Amino acid sequence: MTATPAGRGLFLSFEGIDGSGKSTQARLLAxxxxxxGHEVVLTREPGGSPGAEEIRRLVLQGDPDRWSAETELLLFxxxxxxxxxxxxxxxxxxxxxxxCDRFxxxxxxxxxxxxxxxxxIVDCLHTLMIGLEPDLTLLIDMDPDTGLTRARGRQGDEERFEDFGPDLQKKMRAGFLALAQEYRARFRVIDGNRPVDAVAADVRMTALRMLA
Incomplete structure (x- = not known):
């Protein structure tokens, strides 16, 4: 894995399907x-700044068909x-x-x-407007049905995407695993189908290797 440039901090992201436990693991690692003794900024997407939090409210709530995919992409x-x-x-x-919880x-x-x-188009916009990738991405891999059950049982503001249902969850899991292969230099896949403490131990060990 590429070393972090001298004089710069470390950028870690958590990814996974809805209900995978990534938000919990991001908080525990922080x-x-x-x-x-590390100085840590725990943040999330969409959100993480005042303006981005306003956009978050627009894109994560309401009818599943509220925005087209193209409009969503521009908002995100x-x-x-x-x-x-x-x-x-x-x-x-x-x-x-x-x-960062999602990026x-x-x-x-x-x-x-x-x-x-x-x-x-996503990659083109990312290159033009963002130009930044995490140093390490931790993918919390979770059974799609279990993840959706967890997601629907929690309190939160992501109802719009949860309403797309189990087919999206399954497609998303396969897509994330394919993405982990595409960007294998920065991705680490963590089995999320285990107790929280066991997952956290693997997350901690992986992150500490980057900080050593």
Whole structure:
């Protein structure tokens, strides 16, 4: 895996289908690293900056057909640009560890693959407007049916995508695993079909190797 540039922090992202437990694992890793003396910024997408949080409310709630895939893609890219400018790059420049719950790989899957076959456009916009990839992406792999059951039982603001149903979950899981092969230098796949503590131990060990 490519080393982090000197004088720059470390950028970690968590990916996975809805209900995979990635948000819990991102939080637990942040707590662990802070306890070890690291400066950590825990953030999320869409969101992570005031402007991006406003866009989050637009794209994650309402009728599943509220936006076309193309419109979603533009909204997510706008949110990511603001997030990168105001949160991620300043933290990395200050030498901090940035842990992000979802990043561009989710857009490659949700809008690029599952919502509209727009992967080429997703990558083009990412190159033009973002130009940043995580140093390490932790994919929490989860059985799609289990993940959807978990997602529907929680309190949150992602109802719109959960309403697309189990077929999307299955397509998304396959897509994420394919993405892990495409970007194998930065992806690590973690089995999420286990107790939270067991998953957290693997996440912690993987992240600490990057910080050694």
């Amino acid at each position: 707590e662990t690293l802070r306890a070890s 890219t706008a949110a990511r640009r603001d997030h990168m400018e105001r949160t991620i790059r300043p933290a990395l420049s200050a030498g901090k560890v940035v842990i 561009a790989d989710s857009t490659r899957m949700y809008q690029g693959l599952s919502r509209g076959d727009l992967r080429g």
